[in-house]
Amino acid sequence: DAGVIQSPRHEVTEMGQEVTLRCKPISGHDYLFWYRQTMMRGLELLIYFNNNVPIDDSGMPEDRFSAKMPNASFSTLKIQPSEPRDSAVYFCASSPGTGERFTEAFFGQGTRLTVV
Amino acid sequence: AQSVTQLGSHVSVSEGALVLLRCNYSSSVPPYLFWYVQYPNQGLQLLLKYTTGATLVKGINGFEAEFKKSETSFHLTKPSAHMSDAAEYFCAVRAVWGGATNKLIFGTGTLLAVQP
Numbered sequence: 376d377a378g379v380i381q382s383p384r385h386e387v388t389e390m391g392q393e394v395t396l397r398c399k400p401i402s403g404h405d406y407l408f409w410y411r412q413t414m415m416r417g418l419e420l421l422i423y424f425n426n427n428v429p430i431d432d433s434g435m436p437e438d439r440f441s442a443k444m445p446n447a448s449f450s451t452l453k454i455q456p457s458e459p460r461d462s463a464v465y466f467c468a469s470s471p472g473t474g475e476r477f478t479e480a481f482f483g484q485g486t487r488l489t490v491v
Numbered sequence: 492a493q494s495v496t497q498l499g500s501h502v503s504v505s506e507g508a509l510v511l512l513r514c515n516y517s518s519s520v521p522p523y524l525f526w527y528v529q530y531p532n533q534g535l536q537l538l539l540k541y542t543t544g545a546t547l548v549k550g551i552n553g554f555e556a557e558f559k560k561s562e563t564s565f566h567l568t569k570p571s572a573h574m575s576d577a578a579e580y581f582c583a584v585r586a587v588w589g590g591a592t593n594k595l596i597f598g599t600g601t602l603l604a605v606q607p
Contacts, residue, residue, distance in 0.1 A: 379534075408595060417599040418581065431594060466534060470595070479525055480595050482534035 400469030
């Protein structure tokens with residue numbers, strides 16, 4: 376397997392524009408996590424899905440952020456409208472189920488977002 | 492709810508010296524514990540994990556960690572630091588039993604510098 380694939384790797388956009396980040400998890404993994412990493416706040420869990428269903432979105436900073444997982448092999452994180460304070464590295468991670476099937480979360484390479 | 496505290500955002504050691512990175516956790520149910528490493532401009536990769544069984548776990552690159560329930564700690568050690576160990580290290584906790592939410596929560600990270 377190629378691992379967790381995120382696109383794009385880098386995104387530069389102007390304030391007010393819509394930004395969509397994409398993630399393809401590892402095939403067969405039940406969980407998908409979206410994280411944001413900044414110098415000030417470290418790694419923050421934004422939202423996670425189990426079997427394509429959002430379980431906990433309490434980390435989503437505000438209504439400008441939304442995430443979807445239309446099928447087991449694809450997820451998006453959308454910011455609309457974007458603001459300079461959204462500049463960060465966004466990571467997607469996936470993991471197999473709990474109990475005996477549980478191992479650990481596998482991370483993508485991240486998307487570095489810059490909003491100017 | 493789970494949480495992780497990493498003591499020391501920056502740690503500097505000499506090459507060949509002992510590496511000790513501290514992690515304390517809080518969890519209402521027996522936790523799974525992890526250490527991840529992040530090299531510049533890369534995603535996170537797993538160093539080691541504790542799930543059940545032996546409390547001393549060994550990971551890649553000569554690192555190990557010991558789960559101490561009485562101290563709610565999971566400190567990371569390496570007997571002899573190498574220049575290539577310079578990176579940021581994250582401790583993480585996940586509650587996977589008793590109907591817990593399966594969130595994977597990270598500490599704020601410790602940046603390890605290795606001096607020649």
